[in-house]
Amino acid sequence: MQQLRNTPFHERTSALCQPQNWRKWAGYYVVGSYEHTIDREYWAIRNSAALIDVTPLMKYMIKGKDAANLLDRVTTRNIHKMSVGQVYYTAWCDDEGKMIDDGTVARLDETTFRLTSAEPNLRWLMMNAVGFDVHISEVSDSVASLSLQGPNSRSVLKRVCESDVEGLKYFRLMKNKLGGVEVTISRTGYTGDLGYEIWMEAKDALKVWDALMEAGQDYGITPVGILALDMTRVEAGLFMLDVDYTSASHAWIEAQKSSPFELGLDWTVALDKPGYFVGRKALEKEKKEGSSWKMVGIEIDWVGMEALYAEVGLPPQVPGTAVRASMPIMVGNVQVGYASTASWSPLLKKYIALAHLEKPYYELGTDVRMEITVEHHRKHAPAKVVKLPFYEPEWKKK
Amino acid sequence: MKTYDTIIIGAGHNGLVAAAYLAKKGKKVLVLERRDMVGGQVVTESFGENFKVDSLHAGGTLRPDIIKHLNLASHGLVVDTVRKPFISLQADSKHLVFDADPAKAAESIKRFSEKDAANWIPFLDFMNKVSRFVHSANAAIMPRLPKGFNASEGMALAKLGINVRMLGGKNMMRIIRGIPMTADEFVDEWFESDIVKAAVASLGLHGFTLGAFGAGTGYTLMHNWANRGGMSHVSVQGGIGKISEALAGAVRLLGGEIRTNAEVKKVVIKDMRASGVVLSNGEEISSGNVISAADPKHTFLSLVGAMELPPEFVWNVQSIKMRGSVAKVHLLTDGKHGIPDGTVVVAPSIKYLEKAYDAAKYHQISEKPYLEVTTSGNVVSIHFQFAAYKLKSGDWKTEGAKVEKIAMDTLAEYFPDLKPSIVNRKVLTPLDLETTYGLTEGDLNHGQLMLDQFMFMRPIPGWSNHRTPIDNLYLCGSGVHGGGGVSGASGRNVVKVLK
Amino acid sequence: MTTNNYDAIIIGGGHNGLVAAAYLARAGKKVVVLERRDMVGGATITEEIIPGFKFTEFSYVVSLLRPEIIRDLKLPQHGLKILPLPSTFTPMDNGDYIAGWDDHDTTRREIYRHSPKDAEAYDEYGRRMARLAKAIKPILSILPPDPTSLHPKDLMGLLKLGQFASSLTEKELYGLAKIMTQSAADMLEEWFETPALLGTKSASGIIGTFLGPRSPSTAYVLLHHYMGEIDGAFRAWGFAKGGTGGIAEAIASSARAFGSEIRLNATVKQVIVKGGRAVGVALENGDEIYAKAVLSSADPFVTFLKLVEAKHLPDDLIHSIQKFRTRGSSGKVNIALSELPRFTALPDQNVLHRGAVSISPSIDYIERAYDDAKYGRFAKEPYIDMIFPSMIDPDMAPPGKHVMSCFVQYAPYDIEGGWDDAKREAFGESVISTTERYAPNIRRPTLGKQVITPADIENITGITGGNIFHGELLLHQLFFMRPATQWAGFRTPINGYYLAGSGAHPGGGIMGSPGKFAAELALKDGI
Numbered sequence A: 001m002q003q004l005r006n007t008p009f010h011e012r013t014s015a016l017c018q019p020q021n022w023r024k025w026a027g028y029y030v031v032g033s034y035e036h037t038i039d040r041e042y043w044a045i046r047n048s049a050a051l052i053d054v055t056p057l058m059k060y061m062i063k064g065k066d067a068a069n070l071l072d073r074v075t076t077r078n079i080h081k082m083s084v085g086q087v088y089y090t091a092w093c094d095d096e097g098k099m100i101d102d103g104t105v106a107r108l109d110e111t112t113f114r115l116t117s118a119e120p121n122l123r124w125l126m127m128n129a130v131g132f133d134v135h136i137s138e139v140s141d142s143v144a145s146l147s148l149q150g151p152n153s154r155s156v157l158k159r160v161c162e163s164d165v166e167g168l169k170y171f172r173l174m175k176n177k178l179g180g181v182e183v184t185i186s187r188t189g190y191t192g193d194l195g196y197e198i199w200m201e202a203k204d205a206l207k208v209w210d211a212l213m214e215a216g217q218d219y220g221i222t223p224v225g226i227l228a229l230d231m232t233r234v235e236a237g238l239f240m241l242d243v244d245y246t247s248a249s250h251a252w253i254e255a256q257k258s259s260p261f262e263l264g265l266d267w268t269v270a271l272d273k274p275g276y277f278v279g280r281k282a283l284e285k286e287k288k289e290g291s292s293w294k295m296v297g298i299e300i301d302w303v304g305m306e307a308l309y310a311e312v313g314l315p316p317q318v319p320g321t322a323v324r325a326s327m328p329i330m331v332g333n334v335q336v337g338y339a340s341t342a343s344w345s346p347l348l349k350k351y352i353a354l355a356h357l358e359k360p361y362y363e364l365g366t367d368v369r370m371e372i373t374v375e376h377h378r379k380h381a382p383a384k385v386v387k388l389p390f391y392e393p394e395w396k397k398k
Numbered sequence B: 001m002k003t004y005d006t007i008i009i010g011a012g013h014n015g016l017v018a019a020a021y022l023a024k025k026g027k028k029v030l031v032l033e034r035r036d037m038v039g040g041q042v043v044t045e046s047f048g049e050n051f052k053v054d055s056l057h058a059g060g061t062l063r064p065d066i067i068k069h070l071n072l073a074s075h076g077l078v079v080d081t082v083r084k085p086f087i088s089l090q091a092d093s094k095h096l097v098f099d100a101d102p103a104k105a106a107e108s109i110k111r112f113s114e115k116d117a118a119n120w121i122p123f124l125d126f127m128n129k130v131s132r133f134v135h136s137a138n139a140a141i142m143p144r145l146p147k148g149f150n151a152s153e154g155m156a157l158a159k160l161g162i163n164v165r166m167l168g169g170k171n172m173m174r175i176i177r178g179i180p181m182t183a184d185e186f187v188d189e190w191f192e193s194d195i196v197k198a199a200v201a202s203l204g205l206h207g208f209t210l211g212a213f214g215a216g217t218g219y220t221l222m223h224n225w226a227n228r229g230g231m232s233h234v235s236v237q238g239g240i241g242k243i244s245e246a247l248a249g250a251v252r253l254l255g256g257e258i259r260t261n262a263e264v265k266k267v268v269i270k271d272m273r274a275s276g277v278v279l280s281n282g283e284e285i286s287s288g289n290v291i292s293a294a295d296p297k298h299t300f301l302s303l304v305g306a307m308e309l310p311p312e313f314v315w316n317v318q319s320i321k322m323r324g325s326v327a328k329v330h331l332l333t334d335g336k337h338g339i340p341d342g343t344v345v346v347a348p349s350i351k352y353l354e355k356a357y358d359a360a361k362y363h364q365i366s367e368k369p370y371l372e373v374t375t376s377g378n379v380v381s382i383h384f385q386f387a388a389y390k391l392k393s394g395d396w397k398t399e400g401a402k403v404e405k406i407a408m409d410t411l412a413e414y415f416p417d418l419k420p421s422i423v424n425r426k427v428l429t430p431l432d433l434e435t436t437y438g439l440t441e442g443d444l445n446h447g448q449l450m451l452d453q454f455m456f457m458r459p460i461p462g463w464s465n466h467r468t469p470i471d472n473l474y475l476c477g478s479g480v481h482g483g484g485g486v487s488g489a490s491g492r493n494v495v496k497v498l499k
Numbered sequence C: 001m002t003t004n005n006y007d008a009i010i011i012g013g014g015h016n017g018l019v020a021a022a023y024l025a026r027a028g029k030k031v032v033v034l035e036r037r038d039m040v041g042g043a044t045i046t047e048e049i050i051p052g053f054k055f056t057e058f059s060y061v062v063s064l065l066r067p068e069i070i071r072d073l074k075l076p077q078h079g080l081k082i083l084p085l086p087s088t089f090t091p092m093d094n095g096d097y098i099a100g101w102d103d104h105d106t107t108r109r110e111i112y113r114h115s116p117k118d119a120e121a122y123d124e125y126g127r128r129m130a131r132l133a134k135a136i137k138p139i140l141s142i143l144p145p146d147p148t149s150l151h152p153k154d155l156m157g158l159l160k161l162g163q164f165a166s167s168l169t170e171k172e173l174y175g176l177a178k179i180m181t182q183s184a185a186d187m188l189e190e191w192f193e194t195p196a197l198l199g200t201k202s203a204s205g206i207i208g209t210f211l212g213p214r215s216p217s218t219a220y221v222l223l224h225h226y227m228g229e230i231d232g233a234f235r236a237w238g239f240a241k242g243g244t245g246g247i248a249e250a251i252a253s254s255a256r257a258f259g260s261e262i263r264l265n266a267t268v269k270q271v272i273v274k275g276g277r278a279v280g281v282a283l284e285n286g287d288e289i290y291a292k293a294v295l296s297s298a299d300p301f302v303t304f305l306k307l308v309e310a311k312h313l314p315d316d317l318i319h320s321i322q323k324f325r326t327r328g329s330s331g332k333v334n335i336a337l338s339e340l341p342r343f344t345a346l347p348d349q350n351v352l353h354r355g356a357v358s359i360s361p362s363i364d365y366i367e368r369a370y371d372d373a374k375y376g377r378f379a380k381e382p383y384i385d386m387i388f389p390s391m392i393d394p395d396m397a398p399p400g401k402h403v404m405s406c407f408v409q410y411a412p413y414d415i416e417g418g419w420d421d422a423k424r425e426a427f428g429e430s431v432i433s434t435t436e437r438y439a440p441n442i443r444r445p446t447l448g449k450q451v452i453t454p455a456d457i458e459n460i461t462g463i464t465g466g467n468i469f470h471g472e473l474l475l476h477q478l479f480f481m482r483p484a485t486q487w488a489g490f491r492t493p494i495n496g497y498y499l500a501g502s503g504a505h506p507g508g509g510i511m512g513s514p515g516k517f518a519a520e521l522a523l524k525d526g527i
């Protein structure tokens, strides 16, 4: 019988994973956390260097004369403006302008791109490729990937890479050699910190892991599971498919779908590019008429929350990991939206959430209240709409 | 560079009808046809000395209102008023003859079943109502469901509703039930003799890649009956090509232009809007609107290009079932072929028809085909089913001879004089239908008229109203509702939709 | 003997008859079920044909049984348990296999092995079907109106239908229109490319029909099979504890608990009609029983043409029922085994035996099996859907032994020359020899088998033509055309006489809806 897969790093990760905290991600088992509490892993991302196995990302190679044309048609960005070695973050939509998925596109050379995504997209790419001269192949299993995140990540790479990563700019990539192995390194990540993603052939996975762990020893390198990652991505204001929005191809009803504008991705929608792209008409219309929803950050007022707990004689309680649940958001007695992920930020010492609010409540500074459960009773903690990201260190893009 | 109000791609009868109506409205129209003659499938051609035939479509006529509006009689169109008999061949030569005179037909049916003979006239009466239903359905533009009715579409549909109700509750239900039936079930409601049933049921298969046990052949039976106005074909004096010539005459007289040997290579699209066409020779012609009378698969995948269209739409277009399985065999004889005048079929039993279809299902050529034969003087024209466009083994470059042989052998069993009388032959394979006549996969109807591809599902769900995702680009061939067969309905309907 | 004090008589103790009885008894009515056999259940029975081995004789899996019936009739208290059937395993001709498991990711991996494209299509396809099933579900609980009638009740019905249609999105509406009319093969080939996956999926489109996967309109049957619900979960097929006879037993027990009487060996010969009203029935043994209403759960042919005299019915209806298609096309082979068959494609594991095994290597394989049947022969190489009930419910066979249930298509009721013992034997052999190709040890462990042809189905259950759904699920035999136009609403031209079996809307399968609808209508009519 066909089993779920282990990633090519399994030999290492399984030896380190103390609490047997495994998670299913896209048909793979990955580590949720390596230790019983995730604090050390969280702080590794924010203070030193974290090594995260992100192999389960879906990866596609798109090659051929029309590779750029295809991606320009599928995604919302102007792919023709991309230079070789550049990486774009992008959304892609159905023809009604509702988001199917989001991910990164890397231009490896003039006619070769690598696309990553959360969900399988091969079928969608093929459907769009009719009439194009391209070859699309899925490389999810054959390409392994590691995310090295944190303020010390550059120092670790400088020590272990053949070519210097010093000049590698934000959202650019370079070919390199690491631990004797050919890799591609992109300055990307899902933490909002300084960080890199390293792409290699699956067979070389362990060599790369070992080389990084060894080189990182003096910089506090720490293997980190996806639970700590989840907290940092909320701080960075980054949303997640199936948690913060529903793919248009999964939604049961219209109301479950989101447009890129509604998720705050206005900057990725290149309405000025020429010709047809999927969703163009609908997106033009929404741009003109304005969106009825928007995803924003909200900060729960600590003092207000403390008061709610104090009423029943308790100190305030916050969950230890990011909470993926729908929490109603009110203005007065009317529900005006919901939060889809909330998290305590150990760094900011704030309780924060990604929230979806109706017009006009999504404006910055709006006072709202988020539902919390205090000793089995529903309460509404005061909160405020704030700018995303919640946290952005100055070294992220430098 | 000259510009036109509307360019029409393809001078099939539907394209010509659309052109004539637009010209009549004072529009500047240009029809572009890839062949060296107009008419598409409605053509009379010569394949040798004294070998002039209706190449494909064996007979028929346009909707009477179109003939009248466009004054086609003045352009030389004369449709025969006498309907010839429909004859189902029997091994013992005691053929079943459906004469145009119902009483005579009943007499012939009596040999096979008294009960069926008694049912013949009530059946004809019912089929007249069916024809009224089919014609009013074809005259309506199928709106996009469930929203997006515009006033004129709503009106046409309401009219259809009223017309259907006027047929009476019982007839209405009987027709509605008949649509998804198999041809076998449809005729089984009326007749008991397998021979009678098969003869009538053959109409449900004619031109389609479906068997007598295929759901929806109840509908195609009604469709073909309505288009023919009965079981047999009516012929046009001087050949069916006269229809196209008369239409072309009307277009020109009304100020329209027609260019033959002018194959369109691309529809010019800027900002998701059609603005003209490019010909194979590179010439670019611009226009306000473009109407394609070519089939939808060719139109969207070649002339427009998938890159210009939404992915779901492209997927739906790719999924359009184009399944040619018709071949034609024309025989020039010395006149002593022995075949009677009329529409003559080899359709001896329901299972025979079904077996003939099985061959197409498995991508083969039927060894015992269903044939429909018409004669015109010395020429014998055989409509051959089934011969699959996509062959599992063999190649249409060589298999034409096989079709020819099977057709002649099958007919020779009934008409021993046929073979010695043959002077010249011409076979048109499903591949010829594609390469010579421009029909994707050799599909005569620009897409099978199956239940999931008819009415508001034609050519694809959501686009039944002649419009396309490209602004200013419209469809008017047989691939849209109203089309399939020679009536001109879809060519007429598109004009009502055009801005 | 004459009895005169019932509110309602139910003809036939199949699951629908029993559901009708239970609902009427629950409403305080005095009811009697009259069943011709010596056991209840109809096509939903379990029998110990070989001592110690319980055969789920005809039907074998369940998914359509309405949850509200389970709740209303308290069936779990009467022993109903529906156990999961977690997988479908299709051996292929090249020695490999393709399987669907209950875990989504595992299934995806499995299909991915054969075709990455299909693995993704599988997800998307599953979602679309689930959406369509959800969209069409309300129709199952709308009483079909008569579209030709101007009666307020029918106009209301049409209005409801219209409201339903306008509640759908454009995609759903077209999706439904397409699925109602397409062939299963055409629909599936738009999505998938792996032959064994196509074959297995298309098989759901032909169950119980006399059509092949390439016949237009079979996609609807496919959807019909998607519509089941177990504990609110879409798409789940399960196995009832004790076989499907366990379901009938539970409903019978519930009906009795509500006060209904059930009489076995009581064949109804005729419905007694007085003044245009059904007032009772005459039994084969001469007994007459009177009641305010009569509900027949026998098939439409028996209900209209055998049990009542033609003079009570309009010609139109008689004509329609005569033409109502009930061509049986399926058979069953039930086998007692001393050990499980080993499938060469996956020899060392028992995990596949907990689910279904499908012999459906390609669409053309099934289509050719259909070709055999349409020309009057049983399929030499049939489509087989097999399960091993003893692997799901260990009480079905003695310890260490097993039972195997094979649902087989095609076997035409109208076989050339008629069915006889030799043909039955040969039909059974075709199933064994086909299975042998994939599981060579199948013959060795066989302790005995029961072969059921469509003629046997007719003989044993009384279903005309042996059609498993009391009438094929053809487009013109559905909804307001089931079983006949103008008479699709369970009522009949005879007052107080109702159709309560699978021949009524929404059709066959272990669902219980026709029985429930008919009982509710009878109550509404004030019996």
Ligand SMILES: Cc1cc2nc3c(=O)[nH]c(=O)nc-3n(C[C@H](O)[C@H](O)[C@H](O)COP(=O)(O)OP(=O)(O)OC[C@H]3O[C@@H](n4cnc5c(N)ncnc54)[C@H](O)[C@@H]3O)c2cc1C
Pocket (backbone or CB within 6 Å): B009, B010, B011, B012, B013, B014, B015, B032, B033, B034, B035, B038, B039, B040, B041, B042, B055, B056, B057, B058, B206, B207, B223, B224, B227, B262, B263, B264, B265, B293, B294, B295, B298, B303, B326, B328, B383, B437, B438, B439, B444, B445, B446, B476, B477, B478, B479, B483, B484, B485, B486
């Ligand atoms: C043997 C045979 C028997 C038939 N019998 C029946 C019957 O009994 N009943 C029935 O209902 N129907 C029948 N039909 C079908 C019927 O004839 C057709 O449906 C009908 O004629 C189609 O007309 P049309 O104008 O829509 O398209 P067509 O006649 O196909 O015209 C399309 C035209 O577009 C042209 N074209 C295509 N591409 C280009 C391009 N790129 N640039 C320029 N021009 C282009 C083609 O050359 C062609 O002239 C039969 C057909 C055949 C072949």
Ligand SMILES: Cc1cc2nc3c(=O)[nH]c(=O)nc-3n(C[C@H](O)[C@H](O)[C@H](O)COP(=O)(O)OP(=O)(O)OC[C@H]3O[C@@H](n4cnc5c(N)ncnc54)[C@H](O)[C@@H]3O)c2cc1C
Pocket (backbone or CB within 6 Å): C011, C012, C013, C014, C015, C016, C017, C034, C035, C036, C037, C040, C041, C042, C043, C044, C057, C058, C059, C060, C061, C062, C063, C064, C266, C267, C268, C269, C297, C298, C299, C302, C330, C331, C332, C407, C457, C460, C461, C462, C463, C466, C467, C468, C469, C470, C500, C501, C502, C503, C508, C509, C510, C511
């Ligand atoms: C081989 C086979 C396999 C099947 N597999 C499945 C499956 O796996 N899953 C599924 O959901 N469905 C399956 N079905 C279909 C399902 O079993 C039937 O649709 C359903 O059981 C019919 O129930 P019913 O109550 O409407 O009628 P029946 O079960 O047919 O009951 C009618 C009853 O009426 C009795 N009767 C008839 N005439 C008289 C009379 N004159 N007097 C007294 N009593 C009379 C009969 O004896 C019978 O008991 C299968 C059917 C068959 C035959």
